[in-house]
Amino acid sequence: MVEAGRSPNIKILTNAQLESIQGEAGNFTARVHTAPRYINEDLCTACGICTMYCPVITADIFNEGLALTKNLHKDYPQAVPSSFYIDPRECLFINHEMCRICVSTCQAQAIDFSQTEEEHNLSVGSVILTPGFGRIDDEVLGRHGFGKYPDVLTSMEFERLTCASGPTEGMIVRPSDQRHPKHIAFLQCIGSRDETCGNGYCSSVCCMYAIKEASVAKEHDPDLDITIFYMDMRTQGKEFDASRQRAREKYGIKFVRSRIAGIQEQGDQLRISYVDGRGVHHGESFDMVVLSEGLESPEGADDLARICGIDINRYEFCSTKAFTPLQTSRPGIFVAGAFGGPKDIPESVTEATGAVASVDSLLNKVRGSQVEKKEYPAELVIEDEPRIGVFVCHCGSNIAGVIDVAAVREYASTLDCVVYADQSLYSCSQDAQYILKEKIKEHNLNRVIVSACTPRTHEPLFQETLRDTGLNRALFEMVNIRDQCSWVHAGEPEEATEKAKDLVRMAVAKAVLSQPLIEQQIPVIPKALIIGGGISGMTAALSMAEQGFETFLIEKSNKLGGNLRNVSALLSGDDPRKIVKEVENKLTSNDLIRVYTGAKIESVSGYVGNFTTNISSASGEEIVEHGVIIIATGGHPYKPKQYCYETSRQVITQLELEDAISSGTLEEDLQEVVMIQCVGSRGDDLSYCSKVCCGQAVKNALRILDKRPNANIYILYRDIRTYGFMEDYYKKARKKGVVFVNYDKEKAPVATDTDGKLSITFFDEMLDDDITLEPDLLVLSVGIVPNDVDSLSKILKVPVTKDKFFLEAHVKLRPVEFAVDGIFMCGLAHSPKPVNESIAQAKSAAGKAALPLAKGVFARIRRFKWSRQARRKRRKLFLPLVKAVGFAHPIVPHWLYLWAVLQPNRSGLR
Numbered sequence: 001m002v003e004a005g006r007s008p009n010i011k012i013l014t015n016a017q018l019e020s021i022q023g024e025a026g027n028f029t030a031r032v033h034t035a036p037r038y039i040n041e042d043l044c045t046a047c048g049i050c051t052m053y054c055p056v057i058t059a060d061i062f063n064e065g066l067a068l069t070k071n072l073h074k075d076y077p078q079a080v081p082s083s084f085y086i087d088p089r090e091c092l093f094i095n096h097e098m099c100r101i102c103v104s105t106c107q108a109q110a111i112d113f114s115q116t117e118e119e120h121n122l123s124v125g126s127v128i129l130t131p132g133f134g135r136i137d138d139e140v141l142g143r144h145g146f147g148k149y150p151d152v153l154t155s156m157e158f159e160r161l162t163c164a165s166g167p168t169e170g171m172i173v174r175p176s177d178q179r180h181p182k183h184i185a186f187l188q189c190i191g192s193r194d195e196t197c198g199n200g201y202c203s204s205v206c207c208m209y210a211i212k213e214a215s216v217a218k219e220h221d222p223d224l225d226i227t228i229f230y231m232d233m234r235t236q237g238k239e240f241d242a243s244r245q246r247a248r249e250k251y252g253i254k255f256v257r258s259r260i261a262g263i264q265e266q267g268d269q270l271r272i273s274y275v276d277g278r279g280v281h282h283g284e285s286f287d288m289v290v291l292s293e294g295l296e297s298p299e300g301a302d303d304l305a306r307i308c309g310i311d312i313n314r315y316e317f318c319s320t321k322a323f324t325p326l327q328t329s330r331p332g333i334f335v336a337g338a339f340g341g342p343k344d345i346p347e348s349v350t351e352a353t354g355a356v357a358s359v360d361s362l363l364n365k366v367r368g369s370q371v372e373k374k375e376y377p378a379e380l381v382i383e384d385e386p387r388i389g390v391f392v393c394h395c396g397s398n399i400a401g402v403i404d405v406a407a408v409r410e411y412a413s414t415l416d417c418v419v420y421a422d423q424s425l426y427s428c429s430q431d432a433q434y435i436l437k438e439k440i441k442e443h444n445l446n447r448v449i450v451s452a453c454t455p456r457t458h459e460p461l462f463q464e465t466l467r468d469t470g471l472n473r474a475l476f477e478m479v480n481i482r483d484q485c486s487w488v489h490a491g492e493p494e495e496a497t498e499k500a501k502d503l504v505r506m507a508v509a510k511a512v513l514s515q516p517l518i519e520q521q522i523p524v525i526p527k528a529l530i531i532g533g534g535i536s537g538m539t540a541a542l543s544m545a546e547q548g549f550e551t552f553l554i555e556k557s558n559k560l561g562g563n564l565r566n567v568s569a570l571l572s573g574d575d576p577r578k579i580v581k582e583v584e585n586k587l588t589s590n591d592l593i594r595v596y597t598g599a600k601i602e603s604v605s606g607y608v609g610n611f612t613t614n615i616s617s618a619s620g621e622e623i624v625e626h627g628v629i630i631i632a633t634g635g636h637p638y639k640p641k642q643y644c645y646e647t648s649r650q651v652i653t654q655l656e657l658e659d660a661i662s663s664g665t666l667e668e669d670l671q672e673v674v675m676i677q678c679v680g681s682r683g684d685d686l687s688y689c690s691k692v693c694c695g696q697a698v699k700n701a702l703r704i705l706d707k708r709p710n711a712n713i714y715i716l717y718r719d720i721r722t723y724g725f726m727e728d729y730y731k732k733a734r735k736k737g738v739v740f741v742n743y744d745k746e747k748a749p750v751a752t753d754t755d756g757k758l759s760i761t762f763f764d765e766m767l768d769d770d771i772t773l774e775p776d777l778l779v780l781s782v783g784i785v786p787n788d789v790d791s792l793s794k795i796l797k798v799p800v801t802k803d804k805f806f807l808e809a810h811v812k813l814r815p816v817e818f819a820v821d822g823i824f825m826c827g828l829a830h831s832p833k834p835v836n837e838s839i840a841q842a843k844s845a846a847g848k849a850a851l852p853l854a855k856g857v858f859a860r861i862r863r864f865k866w867s868r869q870a871r872r873k874r875r876k877l878f879l880p881l882v883k884a885v886g887f888a889h890p891i892v893p894h895w896l897y898l899w900a901v902l903q904p905n906r907s908g909l910r
Contacts, residue, residue, distance in 0.1 A: 025332025357847030534562025536827025608822025
């Protein structure tokens with residue numbers, strides 16, 4: 001957010017509401033109404049003095065009403081803009097023309113009660129809708145004791161309790177008596193999968209965030225006893241099942257499949273009545289109950305749809321299609337995040353970048369025409385004598401809850417060359433960045449160390465701040481005292497503090513030797529290479545070309561389309577083969593796209609902006625040069641070894657069933673079908689969930705019933721994962737008579753083939769007995785296996801997970817990028833996912849890949865700029881160490897030993 005706040009090309013309008021959108025794609029006029037903040041953002045320094053004198057105390061909405069704040073306030077320390085604001089609903093002066101104490105106490109004279117409402121007419125080429133999600137009504141929550149019993153909390157309230165910046169600084173206490181609870185229950189599907197409140201869909205994220213919150217709570221208090229009551233545990237994302245397993249095995253969190261009957265207060269506890277999977281009634285008492293509330297459509301969604309002229313579905317989420325998941329019904333207006341349907345953070349971030357790629361495709365001919373280029377001050381000449389500033393971050397109680405931050409700051413101030421040491425609540429906040437710049441100038445600092453969290457996410461932010469002051473970004477060091485101290489040594493505060501001091505001392509020693517790095521602008525080859533010709537690779541290639549960049553598309557088989565060629569219909573009724581053909585025609589007719597089929601990558605060399613790839617195909621070898629790479633290598637169906645597959649003609653996979661349905665070869669006298677879910681998945685040959693299997697089973701069951709209405713269909717499942725709007729089709733299948741039977745992994749169904757007669761035996765928990773069926777057809781729902789990428793990962797030097805999917809740079813912030821610059825991923829190469837998510841991710845990868853190509857150049861470090869004094873210090877520090885321990889010692893890298901023995905004998909050290 002800080003980066004967005006200081007970008008010269010982003011104008012942030014707060015307290016704003018969209019009034020109308022007129023025009024057409026490429027030429028819209030958006031009228032926006034803004035209400036006053038009553039504080040001048042440009043003058044406010046976020047010092048907070050005014051809040052000390054404001055007499056009006058109000059509920060802290062950001063902290064879910066669990067704390068109090070002043071009416072003149074800032075929602076949270078990292079808020080952007082960083083200035084405070086006045087809520088007019090409670091202000092004494094605005095409502096009664098009295099008080100004005102804040103005006104006289106504001107030294108910056110930023111408080112301005114003369115501000116009025118404004119109308120803004122914005123000329124824009126495109127619109128992206130990201131209003132987020134709404135909240136479940138209190139009436140629905142009240143059915144489970146919320147508002148009636150103080151110790152019944154929503155998941156959002158519990159999130160604030162566990163957060164280091166929350167009202168209790170991470171301490172979990174009961175609102176009723178401030179005691180630490182010992183027994184906590186999480187109730188799933190509150191306001192989701194519930195037709196009584198109009199939310200028949202699954203909110204997709206609740207199961208996973210309940211596991212996260214429960215795990216965090218156990219880390220805070222290992223003695224907690226936590227139970228999660230659920231209908232189906234929908235942990236379908238990448239590595240999500242592993243998180244569930246870790247919660248059970250490491251933290252001892254209990255999972256109970258159940259239906260909740262009611263909650264009653266019993267003394268100082270809450271008693272939950274529920275029915276388990278066998279239909280047996282139980283009662284259990286807890287100190288606290290957390291309601292895992294679902295995601296609603298955003299407030300005013302119908303008004304927003306009317307203003308924008310777009311369609312919404314019956315749940316008032318934005319209506320999109322499977323093959324255009326980011327496009328609204330109005331050209332030029334796109335959607336991203338939860339407004340398009342309930343989704344988690346990685347998918348929301350992915351869609352945001354994909355929507356930007358869609359906008360760039362629309363507006364690429366005017367790219368850069370209205371961009372304001374940021375100018376940096378001239379780089380300062382650095383004195384030989386280091387002047388180091390050390391800034392230690394509290395991070396709420398995230399760091400300060402374990403580490404004695406004041407002691408670390410005091411220790412840093414005693415180190416050689418440290419001329420200034422300070423501590424701040426949140427070093428990454430906008431106002432903290434402003435203070436950092438002021439301190440650099442005030443104390444003439446020429447090197448800066450920030451002791452906070454991980455440089456993986458925050459280092460570029462601080463480096464940019466240094467550049468704003470005229471310092472070279474190589475003069476910055478970041479010490480990760482959060483991950484490496486407070487998190488891993490949470491139970492050892494004294495030792496964690498000492499380790500933090502050690503890390504700061506090491507950083508200071510390194511900073512003494514730091515020198516400015518000279519960067520040169522390297523031209524970028526404005527071309528892209530896409531590896532994989534399935535729907536993800538095709539979409540990425542088309543998006544790159546639409547953004548104006550020449551693209552090479554490499555497919556190892558002789559046809560484009562990948563697995564989607566084997567799918568005859570989607571749940572939505574769309575024909576994927578028709579769509580594949582349309583996309584293929586667009587590819588072949590686009591002059592900027594060159595397609596290689598039956599091709600293979602032999603070698604890749606170079607770096608971001610300047611890659612060289614050797615491609616071999618039937619027509620020979622060819623070398624192409626390009627600036628970026630997108631990996632879309634796809635996957636293939638798991639080949640089952642169980643349930644008599646390939647030994648009985650009655651046993652087929654879902655894809656084989658799909659082919660039989662579409663080709664009309666389904667048996668006329670088909671009477672009984674059994675489908676088994678998770679074949680080979682979730683702990684057998686594959687450790688993960690493939691996300692598509694449950695929806696595929698429901699789809700094919702409905703298609704069979706369309707052709708054979710009297711057929712009996714049984715689906716044996718572990719967890720039905722028809723997340724999002726797929727839930728509607730699950731309910732439809734049940735209403736049509738499909739029988740869903742839950743089975744445990746330890747009591748998996750057994751198939752036997754006796755003299756050509758197939759039988760299936762499974763345990764029915766409701767009946768508490770084994771059931772044997774003799775179906776006409778047994779259909780296996782098999783998972784997705786990634787294609788062989790070992791060779792490619794080695795060629796590109798990019799990592800893969802233990803399951804052989806490619807590993808992203810950051811699961812939430814950089815979901816389609818690698819740690820290696822200039823290489824991106826999408827589709828099944830990243831993880832199993834349905835077609836709409838694959839297409840959105842392909843758009844996202846294309847959006848990210850277009851950034852270096854659009855810039856035309858990238859900065860590359862050319863050489864070190866060592867001063868004579870720094871060279872002397874370097875020899876003095878390293879040469880005795882190398883000579884003392886020798887070449888073979890593990891702490892001496894080969895390059896350091898060679899450097900030492902090859903040093904010229906200038907100072908007698910050799």
